[in-house]
Structures are given as structure tokens and as C-alpha cells.
Amino acid sequence: MSPARLAFLLLAAPLASAAFTACFLRRRGGAAAALSVGVAALILAGALWLGFSGVRFEAAREWLSLGGLIVSFGFKFDDLAALMLVIVALVGFCVHVFSLDYMSEDGAKGRYFAGLSIFMFSMMGIVLANNLFMMFIFWEFVGFSSWLLINHWHERPAPCAAAKKAFITNRVGDFGFLLGIIMCYWIRGTVNLTDLAVQSSSGFAIYSRAIPLLLFCGAIGKSAQLPLQVWLPDAMEGPTPVSALIHAATMVAAGIYMLCRIQMLMVPQALEVIAWVGTATALYAALCAVTQRDIKKVLAYSTLSQLGYMVAAFGLGSVEHRLDNGETILVAAGVGAAMFHLTTHAFFKALLFLGSGSVIHGCRHEQDIFRMGGLARRMSFTYVTFTFAVAAIVGLPFFAGFFSKEAILALAFSENRAIFAILAFTAALTAFYMLRLWRLVFLGKPRSASAEHAHESGFSMKAPLAVLAGLAVFGGMRRLYPSGFAGVLGWALEPEGSARAAVLSTSLVVLVGGAALALILYSSSAIGRAGATAADNYLRDPLESGFPRLFGALVTLRDSFDTAYEYYIEKIQQRLAMLLNFVDLLGIGGLVRSVAGMVGLAGLQARALHVGRLNVYVYWFLAGVAVLWAFAAGIL
Amino acid sequence: MITASLNAYIGLSAILFAIGFLGVLLRRNALVIFMGLELMLVAATLALVAFSRFNATMDGDVFVFFILTVAAAEVAVGLAIVVALFRRRGTIQVDELDSLKN
Amino acid sequence: MFNALFVFIAVFTVVCALGAMLSRNTVDAAMCLLLCLAGVAGLFVALHAFLLAFLLLLVYAGAVVTLFLFIIMLIDVRGAAVPPRRRIATAAGAAALVLVVAGLASLATRGRLSLPPPPPGLPVGESLKAYAELLFTTYLLPVQLIGFLLLIAMLGVIALSRKAP
Numbered sequence: 001m002s003p004a005r006l007a008f009l010l011l012a013a014p015l016a017s018a019a020f021t022a023c024f025l026r027r028r029g030g031a032a033a034a035l036s037v038g039v040a041a042l043i044l045a046g047a048l049w050l051g052f053s054g055v056r057f058e059a060a061r062e063w064l065s066l067g068g069l070i071v072s073f074g075f076k077f078d079d080l081a082a083l084m085l086v087i088v089a090l091v092g093f094c095v096h097v098f099s100l101d102y103m104s105e106d107g108a109k110g111r112y113f114a115g116l117s118i119f120m121f122s123m124m125g126i127v128l129a130n131n132l133f134m135m136f137i138f139w140e141f142v143g144f145s146s147w148l149l150i151n152h153w154h155e156r157p158a159p160c161a162a163a164k165k166a167f168i169t170n171r172v173g174d175f176g177f178l179l180g181i182i183m184c185y186w187i188r189g190t191v192n193l194t195d196l197a198v199q200s201s202s203g204f205a206i207y208s209r210a211i212p213l214l215l216f217c218g219a220i221g222k223s224a225q226l227p228l229q230v231w232l233p234d235a236m237e238g239p240t241p242v243s244a245l246i247h248a249a250t251m252v253a254a255g256i257y258m259l260c261r262i263q264m265l266m267v268p269q270a271l272e273v274i275a276w277v278g279t280a281t282a283l284y285a286a287l288c289a290v291t292q293r294d295i296k297k298v299l300a301y302s303t304l305s306q307l308g309y310m311v312a313a314f315g316l317g318s319v320e321h322r323l324d325n326g327e328t329i330l331v332a333a334g335v336g337a338a339m340f341h342l343t344t345h346a347f348f349k350a351l352l353f354l355g356s357g358s359v360i361h362g363c364r365h366e367q368d369i370f371r372m373g374g375l376a377r378r379m380s381f382t383y384v385t386f387t388f389a390v391a392a393i394v395g396l397p398f399f400a401g402f403f404s405k406e407a408i409l410a411l412a413f414s415e416n417r418a419i420f421a422i423l424a425f426t427a428a429l430t431a432f433y434m435l436r437l438w439r440l441v442f443l444g445k446p447r448s449a450s451a452e453h454a455h456e457s458g459f460s461m462k463a464p465l466a467v468l469a470g471l472a473v474f475g476g477m478r479r480l481y482p483s484g485f486a487g488v489l490g491w492a493l494e495p496e497g498s499a500r501a502a503v504l505s506t507s508l509v510v511l512v513g514g515a516a517l518a519l520i521l522y523s524s525s526a527i528g529r530a531g532a533t534a535a536d537n538y539l540r541d542p543l544e545s546g547f548p549r550l551f552g553a554l555v556t557l558r559d560s561f562d563t564a565y566e567y568y569i570e571k572i573q574q575r576l577a578m579l580l581n582f583v584d585l586l587g588i589g590g591l592v593r594s595v596a597g598m599v600g601l602a603g604l605q606a607r608a609l610h611v612g613r614l615n616v617y618v619y620w621f622l623a624g625v626a627v628l629w630a631f632a633a634g635i636l
Numbered sequence: 637m638i639t640a641s642l643n644a645y646i647g648l649s650a651i652l653f654a655i656g657f658l659g660v661l662l663r664r665n666a667l668v669i670f671m672g673l674e675l676m677l678v679a680a681t682l683a684l685v686a687f688s689r690f691n692a693t694m695d696g697d698v699f700v701f702f703i704l705t706v707a708a709a710e711v712a713v714g715l716a717i718v719v720a721l722f723r724r725r726g727t728i729q730v731d732e733l734d735s736l737k738n
Numbered sequence: 739m740f741n742a743l744f745v746f747i748a749v750f751t752v753v754c755a756l757g758a759m760l761s762r763n764t765v766d767a768a769m770c771l772l773l774c775l776a777g778v779a780g781l782f783v784a785l786h787a788f789l790l791a792f793l794l795l796l797v798y799a800g801a802v803v804t805l806f807l808f809i810i811m812l813i814d815v816r817g818a819a820v821p822p823r824r825r826i827a828t829a830a831g832a833a834a835l836v837l838v839v840a841g842l843a844s845l846a847t848r849g850r851l852s853l854p855p856p857p858p859g860l861p862v863g864e865s866l867k868a869y870a871e872l873l874f875t876t877y878l879l880p881v882q883l884i885g886f887l888l889l890i891a892m893l894g895v896i897a898l899s900r901k902a903p
């Protein structure tokens with residue numbers, strides 16, 4: 001089987017599984033689950049073979065031909081795609097296995113697993129696409145899968161609203177994306193990625209800032225950057241495995257992947273904008289995470305922050321690199337650092353989410369971290385894996401996140417000191433809120449009945465945690481990656497000399513500082529001193545009681561975007577919609593009805609001719625004869 | 637004997653046809669309308685015979701046979717209908733036979 | 739061209755036709771029709787179509803007009819009030835008259851039907867044998883169809899004139 005055929009099979013299998021489940025296995029949740037997990041295993045095997053065997057190819061077939069525009073359906077399987085495919089397949093398989101136990105009592109299992117299959121299909125389409133149109137099509141598919149899965153418990157109003165919000169916000173970003181694609185086709189004449197690369201390397205004449213910025217709009221929507229980040233925290237209404245797969249590891253990373261794919265279209269001004277947007281998002285999200293009580297929302301804001309890191313890394317662009325033989329070449333260090341961090345982030349974020357899923361499952365669907373505690377002894381396996389993940393995300397040396405963060409900070413240090421400072425401060429905040437989370441959930445004494453009676457999860461939930469924990473520990477060591485990915489990971493440079501010392505010391509300082517602050521502020525005595533409101537054992541956050549004004553400011557910051565958007569929608573957009581509705585009813589409806597009325601009138605008049613009297617018909621006969629005669633005589 | 641041009645015969649036929657048609661147009665008694673129809677047919681036969689005579693053929697004459705027969709059949713059936721109508725409606729003024737109105 | 743006899747017969751025919759169409763009394767109209775048919779028969783004789791003249795008188799005048807008279811006697815109600823003529827009828831009548839006059843005028847001025855006078859000798863229309871020859875060879879199909887038509891007409895009349903049950 002040729003690699004292109006295999007890739008096509010990997011793409012078609014989950015689609016077939018989803019279709020089959022949707023048609024026949026809706027009620028048979030167990031069979032749907034088995035089918036879906038089997039397909040996920042197949043995809044993992046295929047992806048690992050394709051990625052590690054070093055085979056790289058391009059294949060295409062013409063799909064649609066409209067005049068001069070040709071939309072083709074093809075695969076571009078280079079190192080970047082191989083890396084992303086392996087990540088998606090691996091995390092996807094882990095999530096599938098985890099869902100077997102997590103969703104075992106759910107009533108709509110069939111729909112859930114069909115949704116997971118459709119998501120795998122769409123995501124792999126984005127990874128494998130060789131032109132922007134195809135990528136856009138699968139982009140929309142991914143948005144649809146996300147909507148479907150967030151909306152899984154659609155009997156409640158909150159998930160429905162959250163799913164709508166996610167889809168609409170994505171749509172706003174996709175509008176810019178589509179404009180960018182059209183503009184790219186207009187100016188460049190092609191949307192095929194390979195052709196664009198060839199064009200750029202041989203020096204394309206027209207200089208366009210608009211194309212990369214418009215295409216970045218798609219990434220803003222999909223990867224939840226400022227100002228379209230409002231959907232990601234709400235998307236936590238979906239089941240936890242869905243959050244792990246879609247809203248942590250893969251779908252939100254699609255924006256970053258897309259940026260790396262279109263790197264040949266970038267210009268310095270666009271890159272600067274992108275870098276600042278990413279940095280602002282990272283800082284903002286970290287500030288919001290500090291005040292959260294819901295375990296999944298903390299992780300959601302943490303995802304936002306890390307995505308901001310990746311986007312900022314991409315925006316920092318390429319650096320000059322001195323090779324061993326003394327030459328300097330231009331290396332796309334931004335792409336390398338962003339993809340490296342994407343890889344490690346996929347592993348440890350998925351692990352964090354699945355771990356939190358295990359905790360939620362064990363505590364019987366309790367999600368407030370102030371009602372947990374003391375789970376270290378009761379759920380020890382989850383505790384150990386979760387600790388590895390926390391170590392990775394805060395950048396503890398030799399864990400995965402350390403290396404990728406170091407690459408990003410080194411890049412920032414050499415390119416833009418201001419961004420470096422902000423990212424370092426954000427790293428401190430990351431350490432602060434992650435340690436806070438870890439401390440409140442696992443250490444200390446149980447603070448509620450459900451935490452006291454927590455139990456460890458079953459095998460199918462522990463196995464993925466183990467796999468991902470291993471990756472979180474060893475995923476940062478680039479030498480362990482096969483040479484097949486060198487085309488991408490090799491671009492993430494390690495800092496040298498004095499820069500290395502500076503970056504290393506900075507990252508260690510912020511790590512220790514943030515962690516210490518968290519452990520002090522959230523010790524058991526501090527929590528006890530913070531007190532509680534009488535109703536429902538609602539323990540107060542020590543931060544809230546200790547520094548009320550700071551806490552209040554942070555909460556306002558967090559809600560500001562939502563408030564602004566709601567105001568806009570209610571006051572401006574809704575009124576415009578009502579006006580348009582009125583115009584439609586009266587204007588267009590009126591037009592159609594008046595045409596119908598005229599036809600009716602004509603009918604009434606025709607009816608009046610049926611007099612019923614013979615004479616009248618003879619008069620018509622006479623008229624006809626007269627007309628005929630006029631024709632014959634040449635008068636008419 | 638009688639020598640008249642073809643134009644004269646045709647003109648006469650036209651006049652008779654017109655009189656018959658005006659009768660159909662303007663009279664309201666169904667029977668008189670029928671008589672107008674017969675008059676029109678007779679005018680047509682006159683024209684046919686005149687043409688066939690002046691072209692020295694027989695075809696027009698033979699056709700008159702058929703016209704005669706058809707006219708007879710038509711009168712029979714038409715008058716049967718008029719009688720049936722009169723039995724139903726009690727009138728033969730076509731003005732009042734307008735139950736197909738609208 | 740114009741022969742006194744022809745003119746006489748023509749005028750007679752036209753006057754009787756007018757009488758047929760214009761008389762108030764239906765029986766008068768039928769009688770005028772009869773006389774008109776007699777005039778047309780005379781014109782046929784002038785055209786040397788003797789058989790046809792005879793047939794006209796036999797079939798038309800003898801059978802058709804007699805049938806008319808039967809029906810008139812059967813159903814024409816005397817003294818029925820005649821409603822006044824509507825305006826549309828007057829307009830249509832005027833229009834028809836105009837057309838007729840225009841037609842005749844154009845025939846008179848632009849008519850190019852001048853053919854040479856008919857050859858002397860035996861006019862073809864005089865021979866009964868010639869009729870029979872044509873009817874039973876060239877025009878056999880129409881003869882059969884006419885027979886069929888007569889059958890249908892007979893059946894129709896019988897069906898129509900049954901008393902309603």
C-alpha cells in the first residue's frame with residue numbers, strides 16, 4: 001500500500017465509523033465505542049508508521065474546476081505534517097480509551113463516539129491538507145465537531161449556549177480567514193502550499209501585509225487568542241475527555257499549525273502583530289486563571305496562556321544561526337519553537353485534563369477545587385501522573401515543558417526583550433496558579449464529603465494517564481525523537497553562551513518564586529483563616545479575603561470581554577437584526593405577495609369573459625375573423 | 637343564356653354569407669340563428685360550384701354533395717339539441733341560456 | 739357580362755335572405771329561407787349544375803326547411819316578449835357590416851378573378867354519369883365517411899330526443 005493510499009485510509013476510516021454509528025449504532029453505545037476505539041487504534045498505528053518510517057510525500061487529485069479556479073484534494077506530508085499527525089493520533093487514542101470508562105454510564109454514548117470520530121476525520125484533514133481551500137473546509141468541519149461535542153449534554157441550557165458561542169466566535173475568525181484565502185488567491189494566483197513556498201523562495205514581487213494578517217484571523221478564532229478567546233472557558237461545559245482532546249491538545253493547536261503552514265507568506269510587520277497578540281493573550285489568560293475555582297476552567301485559561309506562548313514564539317520569527325563551519329543561515333526558529341511547545345503542550349495538557357477528569361469522576365462530579373483536597377492518598381495514581389504534568393507545565397528542569405519553554409524564552413531574549421520580560425512574568429504566574437491548583441486538589445485534608453470518599457479510577461482511565469505521563473517526562477528530549485521530525489524540531493534552537501545562562505536563571509527564578517508564593521498563600525492555615533460563607537460550605541479563596549481589591553480587579557478583567565460582547569450583541573446587533581426582519585417581512589414579502597396578487601387579478605379578469613351567452617362568443621369570433629383579415633390584407 | 641363573370645358569382649356568394657353571419661350575430665332566437673348557419677353553408681356551395689364551372693372541373697360540384705349531407709346531419713342534431721334545451725329551460729332565446737356563466 | 743336574368747335571380751335571392759334574417763316571425767323567416775334556396779337553385783341552373791340544383795331543392799328545401807318548420811311549430815312560443823337589443827350587439831353588428839362592405843369593395847376594386855368565359859360545348863356538370871364516376875372512384879373515402887357521419891347523427895338525434903326518465 002502506497003503512503004498516499006494509507007493516508008487516505010486514515011482519513012476515511014473515522015468518517016466511515018462516524019457515518020456507520022450515526023446510521024445504525026445510535027442506541028448501541030457499547031458497539032459504537034468499540035468501533036470508534038478500534039478506528040482510533042488503526043489511526044495510531046498508521047500515523048506512527050508514517051511518521052517514524054521517514055516516508056514523506058505529496059499527492060493530489062483535482063476535485064473542483066470552476067473556470068480558472070481549481071480546488072484540489074491532496075496531501076502534503078512533510079515533517080511538519082508527520083509530527084502533527086503523530087500528536088493527533090496519539091492523544092486521540094488516549095482520549096478514546098479514557099472515554100470508555102468515563103462515559104460508560106452516559107445515555108448517548110453512540111452520539112459521543114460518533115462525534116469523536118468525526119473530529120478525528122476533520123483534524124486529520126487539516127493536518128494533511130495541501131492547499132488552503134481544503135484546509136478551510138476541514139477547518140469548518142472541526143468547528144462543527146467541536147459544537148457537536150460541547151453540546152453533548154444538550155438537555156441543559158448551559159452547554160447549548162456554550163456550543164453556540166464557540167461556533168459563532170470561530171465563525172468570526174473564519175470570516176477573516178476566508179478573506180485571507182481569497183486575497184491570497186487573487187494576488188498570488190494559487191492557494192497550494194507547495195506552490196506558494198516556491199513562489200516566495202524565488203522572490204515574489206507584491207508585498208502584502210493583509211494576507212498573513214487575515215489568515216491569522218482564522219488562528220485567532222480557532223486558537224482563542226485575544227479578542228476571540230471568550231469561547232474556550234465556556235467550552236468546558238462539554239465532557240472532560242472532549243476538553244482534553246479538542247480544547248487542549250489538538251483543535252486549538254490547529255491555529256498554530258496553520259500559521260506554521262503559511263510561514264512563507266509572513267512579512268515582518270505581520271509577525272510583529274502576531275507576536276504581540278500572542279504575548280497579550282498569554283498574560284491576560286494567566287491573570288484570569290489566578291482567580292478561578294473550577295478545576296476545568298483553570299486548565300482552560302492555562303491552555304489559553306500556553307497558546308499565547310506558541311503564537312508569540314511564531315511571531316518572533318526567524319533568527320540567524322551560526323553553523324559549525326562558520327556560516328550563518330536563516331532558520332525559522334519561531335516555527336520550530338512553536339511546534340516544539342505545541343508537542344510538549346499536547347502531552348502535558350491532555351494529561352492534566354484527563355487527570356482532572358479522573359478526579360472529577362472520583363469525586364462524583366465535583367468541580368470546585370476548594371471542595372477537594374487530600375486526594376493524594378485516596379487517588380495516588382492520578383496524583384503521581386498529575387504531578388508530572390504540573391512539573392512539565394511550570395518548566396521544572398528536565399521535564400518536557402522545560403525544554404520547549406526554554407526554546408521560546410531564548411528566542412524572545414534574542415529578538416525582543418520586552419516580550420521576553422512579559423513572557424517571563426507569565427511563567428511566574430503559570431507556576432503560581434498551577435501550584436495553587438495542585439496544592440488545593442491533592443494535598444492537605446479533604447474539604448468535603450465527596451473528596452473524603454473519592455476512589456481511584458479503573459484501568460482504562462489509568463492507562464492513558466500512564467502513557468501521557470511518560471511522554472510528559474521524556475517528551476522534551478529532542479534526541480529521542482526520530483530524525484524524521486528534524487525538519488521541524490531541528491529549527492527550535494538551543495540558546496548558547498551568555499544567553500543560555502540568562503534564560504536559565506530567569507526561568508528558574510520565576511518558577512521558584514511563583515511556586516513558593518502559591519504554597520504559602522494556599523497553606524491549610526491560610527485556607528482556614530479565609531473563612532467560609534455559611535451557605536453550602538462555600539470556602540473563600542484566601543486571595544480574595546487577603547487582597548480583596550486585587551482579586552476584584554482580576555475578576556473584572558476576566559469578565560470584561562464577555563460583558564463587552566454581550567453589550568454589543570444586545571444593544572447593537574439585535575436591533576439591527578430586528579430592523580432587517582421588518583424590512584424582509586414588509587419589503588420582500590410585500591413584493592412577492594404583490595406579484596401573486598397581480599396574478600390573481602388577471603385570473604379574475606379572465607373569468608369575466610365567461611359570459612355563458614352564445615352571442616358574445618360569436619362577437620369574439622367576429623373579432624378573430626377581423627384580425628385574421630387584417631393580417632391577410634397586410635394592415636397588421 | 638346567362639353569362640355572368642366569376643366576380644359576380646363570388647360577390648353574390650359573399651353577400652349571402654355576410655347576411656347569414658349577421659343573422660347569427662344579431663338574432664337571439666336559436667332557430668333563426670340556425671337558419672343563418674344554413675344560409676352561410678348555401679353561400680359556400682354557390683362559390684364552390686361557380687369556381688368549378690369556371691375552371692372546367694368537377695371537383696367543386698362533387699364537394700357540394702358532401703356539404704349538403706353534412707348540413708342535413710348538422711341541422712338534425714342541432715334541432716334535437718334545441719328541442720331538448722327547450723324542454724329543460726322553457727326558452728330558446730340564447731340570451732337567457734347562460735347557465736355556463738362564470 | 740351582366741345578364742338581366744342573372745340580376746333578377748340574384749336580387750331575388752338577396753332579398754329573400756334578408757327577409758329570412760330580419761323577420762320577427764319565425765315561420766316567415768323559414769318561408770323566406772325556402773324562397774332563397776329556390777333562388778340559389780336557379781343560380782345553379784345558370785351554372786349548368788343541374789343535378790345539384792335538383793338536389794338542393796330536394797334535400798335542403800324539401801327536408802331541412804321542412805324539419806325547421808316542424809320544430810318551429812313544436813316549440814316556438816308566440817307572443818314571447820323580445821328584450822331590447824344590447825349596445826354591444828349594435829356595435830358588433832355595425833362592425834360586421836363595415837367588414838362586409840370593405841370586403842366587397844376590395845373584391846370589386848382589386849378582385850382579379852377574370853377568367854376566360856366558359857367554353858361552349860357540353861359543360862361537365864351536366865352529366866350524371868360524370869358525378870357517379872367521381873364519387874365512386876376518387877371520392878370514395880369521403881362518401882364512406884359521410885355515411886358514417888349520418889349514422890352517428892341519427893343515433894345522436896335518437897339519444898337526444900328521448901324523454902327524460
